[in-house]
Amino acid sequence: MRLKAGPVRAMGAMSGTSLDGVDAAVIETDGHGVTAFGPSAYRPYSLAERSVLRRALGHWSGSAEAEAAARVVEDAHAELLAGLLANVEAGDVALIGVHGQTLAHEPGGRGTHQAGSGARLAERLGRTVVWDFRTADMQMGGQGAPLAPAWHFALARFIGADSPLAFLNLGGVGNLTWIDPAAPGPEVPGALLAFDTGPANAPIDDLVAARLGRDCDRDGTLAAQGEVDGAVLEAFCGEGFFLRVPPKSLDRNDFPRLRAAVADLADADAAATLTAAAAAAVALGAQHFPAPVARVLVTGGGRKNPVMMRMIAEGLGVPVEPVEVVGLDGDMLEAQAFAHLAVRVVRGLPTSFPGTTGVAAAVGGGEVSRPLPD
Numbered sequence: 001m002r003l004k005a006g007p008v009r010a011m012g013a014m015s016g017t018s019l020d021g022v023d024a025a026v027i028e029t030d031g032h033g034v035t036a037f038g039p040s041a042y043r044p045y046s047l048a049e050r051s052v053l054r055r056a057l058g059h060w061s062g063s064a065e066a067e068a069a070a071r072v073v074e075d076a077h078a079e080l081l082a083g084l085l086a087n088v089e090a091g092d093v094a095l096i097g098v099h100g101q102t103l104a105h106e107p108g109g110r111g112t113h114q115a116g117s118g119a120r121l122a123e124r125l126g127r128t129v130v131w132d133f134r135t136a137d138m139q140m141g142g143q144g145a146p147l148a149p150a151w152h153f154a155l156a157r158f159i160g161a162d163s164p165l166a167f168l169n170l171g172g173v174g175n176l177t178w179i180d181p182a183a184p185g186p187e188v189p190g191a192l193l194a195f196d197t198g199p200a201n202a203p204i205d206d207l208v209a210a211r212l213g214r215d216c217d218r219d220g221t222l223a224a225q226g227e228v229d230g231a232v233l234e235a236f237c238g239e240g241f242f243l244r245v246p247p248k249s250l251d252r253n254d255f256p257r258l259r260a261a262v263a264d265l266a267d268a269d270a271a272a273t274l275t276a277a278a279a280a281a282v283a284l285g286a287q288h289f290p291a292p293v294a295r296v297l298v299t300g301g302g303r304k305n306p307v308m309m310r311m312i313a314e315g316l317g318v319p320v321e322p323v324e325v326v327g328l329d330g331d332m333l334e335a336q337a338f339a340h341l342a343v344r345v346v347r348g349l350p351t352s353f354p355g356t357t358g359v360a361a362a363v364g365g366g367e368v369s370r371p372l373p374d
Contacts, residue, residue: 001095001128001346001368007035008094011084012339013077015101015116017172017252018201018301019053020215021045022076023335024084026093031343032185033154039087040332043080045072050215053115056103057253060113066103073101073116078124085125095128096121097342097366099147099334105251107143111135119369130342132367137352142359143249145175149194149356150344151337152177153186159326166286166293168312168320169334170302172202172252174282177356178289187350187362193290194356195246198281200302202252203259203274211267220307223275226268232261236277242284247358275308283315295319299330341366 013024022045026038045053049072056069077098085093098121100114118131134144152167161181169175174197183191201216208214208222217223236258241248258277262270286293295318302308303322313320323330341351345366353362 001370003094003343003346006030008343009038009088009092010095010097010339010343011081011093012097012335012337012342013081014099014334014338015073015076016300016334017102018205019045019050019172020301022080023332024080025329025332025335025339026084026088027336027339029154029340029343031340031347031349034158034340037329037336039084040329040335041080041084042331043076045076049076053101056115058104060104060110066113066115069101069103069115070117074120074124077116077121081121081125085127093127095130095342095346096125097338098129098131099133099338100131105144105249107138107249111138112144118367122369122371126371128368128370130345130366130368133338133341133345133351133365136365137357137359137363140359140361140363142352142357142363143247144357145196145249146177146194146356147341147352148334148337149177149192149353150186150351151333151340153179153181153192154340155328156181159328163294164291166289166296167323168282168296168298170200170278170298170300170308171334172200172205173250174198174200174278174302176282176285178293187353189355190290192353192355193246193288195248195285195288196250197285198241198250198278199255199258199274200278200300203255204271204278206259207262207270207274216301217271217275217305220275220305222268223271223307226266226270226272228276229262229265229269229273232258232273233276233280235261237280237284242281246285246288247356249357275305276311278302278308279311279315282312286316293318295321297321297323297326299323299328299333303330
């Protein structure tokens with residue numbers, strides 16, 4: 001596939017480890033920088049759909065659970081993306097980047113599996129779809145995650161950052177991207193360091209779903225009523241993962257000992273302890289930064305949890321702010337990232353780097369699927 005020179009409009013879609021729903025967004029990018037932001041949309045998963053996805057976690061392609069999850073993911077994506085396409089001018093979106101729903105992720109093991117076929121979506125939408133962004137990186141020895149740092153670099157340039165800063169995504173799993181905006185590009189050694197920090201919202205979401213039938217600890221109200229169990233937190237901070245030099249990545253169900261350790265705590269105390277663990281993981285991760293940062297900009301659902309945000313700020317000692325303070329959309333940043341990455345794939349630009357996934361050399365991932373001609 002050939003794209004016209006210069007910036008093009010691309011659409012991206014992301015369904016994260018929190019299993020809340022699908023985000024989709026349109027941006028204008030040349031694969032290097034961003035020139036404009038377009039419309040966006042969100043399609044929540046129903047309780048029944050979320051139940052199907054939860055049953056499929058840990059399953060690989062071919063299992064009945066994974067196939068059922070794929071149908072949910074594809075139907076939700078097709079509905080959302082078709083609706084968003086109807087809101088832009090016909091032919092105005094050059095291509096679509098789709099991440100899919102991660103069900104299993106084992107760096108150094110079986111690899112990675114995202115439910116949802118980009119080929120089937122290309123047929124349903126009648127558009128070129130770029131997908132399966134992680135496999136090529138993992139085949140070259142990378143962690144396969146995180147993938148948003150190339151976009152974070154473009155955004156750092158867009159907001160005019162002139163000193164090192166970090167983007168923190170608080171989804172089901174937390175991840176940090178340290179950026180030197182003075183570097184010529186994201187592929188330059190020393191421009192980026194990125195890695196998963198540890199659990200973020202996933203253990204909290206699972207706790208309140210199992211105990212209270214809620215989808216999340218909205219506004220951190222439950223955690224605010226509880227006391228942090230210091231012994232549980234200390235044991236969590238002693239996990240070997242935090243000593244590993246990044247890049248490094250996680251699955252949403254890692255740290256089973258943390259989940260087990262709060263099983264006998266009262267609801268509020270368990271939520272407070274899990275929230276403190278998410279914050280502590282970020283502080284431990286920041287110890288790996290090549291240089292201090294002036295600020296941390298936060299995206300993902302966790303930025304709406306004032307208890308978690310306060311704990312993180314206390315642990316880092318620098319301003320920790322939602323990305324909205326610099327005019328960005330924290331709900332759609334990851335969807336925008338996959339639009340940006342889709343353009344990079346088609347233009348032959350790398351999408352992951354030694355400093356972001358530990359891959360041996362900068363590599364471009366992604367499979368390009370086009371609808372069959374009539």
